[in-house]
Amino acid sequence: MARLSVYLPPFAGDYAGACSVLFGLDCLVIVIDAGCCTRNYVGYDEIRWARRRKSTFSAQLRTMDAVLGDDARIIEQTLEAAHALRPSCIALVGTPVPAIVGMDLAGMAREIEATCGVPALGLATTGFESYEQGASLALATLCRRFAAAGEGAPARSVGARVRVNLLGALPQDFIADDALAQLESALVESGVELVLSTAGDYALEDVRAAATADASLAVSWSGLAAGRMLERRFGVPLLATCPMGAGGADDVARALHALREDGAGDVEAAAASETSGDQVLLVGDQVAMNSLRFALRRRLARRGVQRFVRVASFFALDPALSEPGDLALDGEAALVRFAEEHPGLACAVDPLMCRVPGIGEGPLLEVVHGAVSSTLFADRALGYTQEAFEEALETFVDRMCS
Secondary structure, three states: OOOOOOOOOOOOEHHHHHHHHHHOOOEEEEEOOOOHHHHHHHHHHOHHHHOOOOOEEEOOOOHHHHHHOOHHHHHHHHHHHHHHHOOOEEEEEOOHHHHHHOOOHHHHHHHHHHHHOOOEEEEOOOOOOEHHHHHHHHHHHHHHHHOOOOOOOOOOOOOOOEEEEEEOOOOOOOOOOOHHHHHHHHHHHOOEEEEEEOOOOOOHHHHHHHHHOOEEEEOOHHHHHHHHHHHHHHOOOEEEOOOOOOOHHHHHHHHHHHHHHHOOOOOOOOOOOOOOOEEEEEEOOHHHHHHHHHHHHHHHHHOOOOEEEEEEEOOOOOHHHOOOOOEEOOOHHHHHHHHHHOOOOEEEEOHHHHHOOOOOOOOEEEOOOHHHHOOOOHHHOOOOOOHHHHHHHHHHHHHHHO
16 A cells, blocks of 8 residues: 555555464465564564464565675575474565565575475565465465475365365454364365365475365465466366355355366355445455355345445455456555445444544444554454354345345
8 A cells, every 4th residue: 555544554565474374384484674574573464373373484684784785694594493493395485575675585595495305495575465366376385386296195085074285374364363273164065175274274285286175265365376276277266255254164165166167166155236225345354355255145145135235445456356347456545436425334344443534423333454454453463264254244235125
């Protein structure tokens, strides 16, 4: 968000998204910074850190490191840490300083790997983009490097359970307590077998096996690039949706089974696009908000009510997943203008966005987004598959229809 912000804070950076993807992996993560970016990540952007610390370190760049480009010190210290910790892989994660001075993180990673034999990745995050960009880069890089189909790989399934890659499940989007575990459990209970899942712990073997899955499920924008790469290289079809409300996991599981059987599965295919009626604005991750839009339309249709439901985001919007009227917010001023043009606007937003004039004055559904408000409202966050979220959704619809 490049504009001056009066009401909203800076959002989680791309380096935080990259680190969160690697959190569940036995990976030595070196954040190439002076310490502040690492502190932001572990203190504000990664809610799991408070319960379970991982091997994430700051390179502690000094002024002379940046001026003289002292890559050798970072490489040496990374090798020492790798020797002590014996990780399954190593990742160098970029921040503004290496981006500005032009550090070759990929080259440094190759030198580290050649010396110690541990697979190493250089992730050229810059700190100038938001979290979903870094998460997308890290996940796609992992899959591009390690996913493989061939001799010794498990065969595609033909049984009752569909084997699925769960991509893009990160605490920045699913910050409610145990939301990630509940998402996995809901899918498993609906007949899904998880091959690779970024929601919990995983290993490089799971990344390799991702190429043999029956389908990939991207539950946020950050899972799209990896999912499309797996589809393009290995023929693993991709579904971009998020289980939403009561029965949402069952709907997704049925779509995944259909995707395996005939290559066509769409949870939201039956959702009619309405461009008339009062405006409803859903602000957040595109994939999750698309799924919320469908859930709202289905409930409004049962009552014979029409609303023009728009998805808006401060983060990336994929044109292939957008509908006419969806909004790419390039700064908080765009949200202020939209609220001024639609008094009493019904909206689903992070509670922090209620600081923006006009937001929260109409019917409101709180959708806590960790990338926006960190842990400020984590105790109020509801997992999308929880019964409490279903109740909140019904209350939101009641208020819109009253």
